[in-house]
Amino acid sequence: MIVMQSGAHTLAHYAASLTPVLRAVAAAAGPDGRACLIETGGAVEQATTALAIVRALAESRGAPRLLARLLREMLHETDRDLGDGTTRLALLWGGLVVQGAQSVAAGIEPEQLAAALQRLGAQLAAALERTEAERQSEPDTAAIAAVAASAGAAPDVADAIADMLTRVGVDGAAEIIESRESGLRPEIGEGFLFDAVPASEAFATADLDPAFILVADERIDDLGQLLPLLEDFATRGKALVVVARDVSGPALHALVRNHSDNGLRAIALRPAAAGPSAADLLEDLAIATGATLVADRFGTSLARLRPGVLGRCARFSIASGRAVFSEPGADRSAVAQRRALLLAEAKRQKFLALDRERLQVRAARFRGVWARLHVGAETDRETRTRVEVARRALASARSAMEGGVLPGGGIGLVQYFDSLPIDQAERTGPIAAAASFAMATGLSTLVRGLAQNETPIPPRARPGRLSEALGLDSSGDSAVLDPLPLTRSVLERAVSGAVTLLRSGGMIHA
Structure with a gap:
């Protein structure tokens, strides 16, 4: 049976169904995340990514899982395109949607809220992009290791990833290889x-x-x-x-x-x-x-x-x-032409992640410097899990080398949010205030989910005051670092997904 539902309260009802999804993602997020066990067909498996958790929770049929299925598709695209960032996207998008739906239920016109949220997201993304363009140097080895650790890598894996990326450079051939032997074995060479x-x-x-x-x-x-x-x-x-x-x-x-x-x-x-x-x-x-x-x-x-x-x-x-x-x-000119051809083809493979990765590896090998990290564990399942985490960490670390870093765990985004030049009229107008509160809710959900593995009711704060409301260190120092380009992409995807949902006007489910 096909059902069409619309209206402010319908959106709020669907958004409320995200609560258990966000709670599960937050519980498994960050360095202190707990194991998320999923039962499928009588077998129990451990989910290590937001995509795996949301995919399992979206399997049941009917309206209550509609937004979970929408989130699943977003996370799949993000994992395919970026290699990491699905947990951050799930928490940020979930906070935006939940608070946006509540504002619409309270009487805010959804189209106007969507437009204001889109403008606010664009301001925040532009601030990140300026920082990325103005950076003077690549992050050092310690910063790259911190980024890899924030992506879930164990300390020894994070250090090994940082070491090999520092040696081969951002365009060098660095790969994670599944090993039959337990432990880590790095290989670095020339040729x-x-x-x-x-x-x-x-x-x-x-x-x-x-x-x-x-x-x-x-x-x-x-x-x-x-x-x-x-x-x-x-x-x-x-x-x-x-x-x-x-x-x-x-x-x-x-x-x-x-x-x-x-x-x-x-x-x-x-x-x-x-x-x-x-x-x-x-x-x-x-x-x-x-x-x-x-x-x-x-x-x-x-x-x-x-x-x-x-x-x-x-x-x-x-x-x-x-x-x-x-x-x-x-011949150097022939090598340069071949690299350019491979990289151009990789950019065109937007929807074929495996083909894109293979093309990027082939192009990187022409630089003549290469590194491989062989990763293994005691069992095949543990090895697959460890390799998956290492590959996500490598993607994040490479992104950091390409565009720099910012304080991790969502803290950097909060700091940029607080620094936005928003005038008094925009602060006090109901539409702008609702958009600011939605963004504050999304960022709060992200910060609390990564740091405390929970999704509490966020403080009611606007730009300039969110760091204080969350009790964050105002010094700007952070032991956890995130890659700036990947963070900006996650932000843009989260805002785009929330805006599209606010503008949809109705939902259809079977």
């Missing part, structure tokens, strides 16, 4: 990083100094295709790395036999990826090493191999599926 699978166990580990690289988006199984090249390298004692879509048959047997018996310094690899992804990675490698990619689509063929198609690197090593081409002989 072009390539995920590879040895064509034979004989090539599982190798160090070649220097090395020539043949990159082919073809399957190599005929020894005749490689024989002239191998004979030349055997005679001169040079090292050759063959990276192809696959190497098998007589070609592989000859490489293994000559590698083992005759000391031929040649090995064969294939990309860890498959399909179109493998072709993309092979093209990246060719550009990074200065090789000409051997592929039918480019009009090159194994049958016409010449030394000029080979790439170079000062040193090559492979271990545990990680191939590193140190000091590769790339």
Whole structure:
């Protein structure tokens, strides 16, 4: 049955249904958050993010869960686009909606309230953006670690994330890797990083100094295709790395036999990826090493191999599926063009988070500095949870390096809110006052939820007085830090979602 409901009291009724949702999110939020256990199909699992909590609470049918389902979609988009910030968004948006609905029920015209709230949110976001634009330097390692910790990372994980980001830079290749071993294992190095699978166990580990690289988006199984090249390298004692879509048959047997018996310094690899992804990675490698990619689509063929198609690197090593081409002989302009192309494509992948992340990682690897943090725990479930938290913390820490930091736990937003230049007429007008109170309620819900794991009735305060009403330290010092760009995006999304709801005029549910 489809039901259409509208009116001020209807909005207030729906907003009231958010109370248990916000309470659950707040209980699990911040460094002192408690475990949120969810029963699904007789199994009990621990929810570690606001998205997981809201998704579970939104599953039941009917009107009482309508706003929870709207919030679920907002959090999904935020997690997809930003990698972190779902808890802050849930608490801030929830406070805005609850107080906005109460103001509408008290007689405030929803369209006017929505417009005033939108203006207030834009002022606050603009203040954050000015600070972001005016910053003079990147945060130091301690600040980055504080941001990672505020995103939920354990102290050792936060310190490791800060260390690797400081070393590789904001555009460097920094990744969290799920490990089969308990604990943390950081890896930091230089060179072009390539995920590879040895064509034979004989090539599982190798160090070649220097090395020539043949990159082919073809399957190599005929020894005749490689024989002239191998004979030349055997005679001169040079090292050759063959990276192809696959190497098998007589070609592989000859490489293994000559590698083992005759000391031929040649090995064969294939990309860890498959399909179109493998072709993309092979093209990246060719550009990074200065090789000409051997592929039918480019009009090159194994049958016409010449030394000029080979790439170079000062040193090559492979271990545990990680191939590193140190000091590769790339053309700088070609690398710059490839990076720009990958980053532009990543920006276009707005709705495909996994594809966007892969493109960003590929672009970062062209910088030649890379870091990996292998994260593991005692059980598979604990490992997945720890890796998920670490990846959120990495996203927040990277955002901090890009745009700076502000006092965390919502305190920075409160300070900016109190500093807004609002004149006396706007303070006292009923519409502006309602918008200010809605924002104060949202910020109070955020601060109390993160700091005290509860959502109490917030103080009735307007800009200039909220810090005092919440009993916050006026010095501006904070041990907890949040990334400024991510915070601004969360604010904009929360205000936009609340404004859209106020302007909806009605709700439809099944």
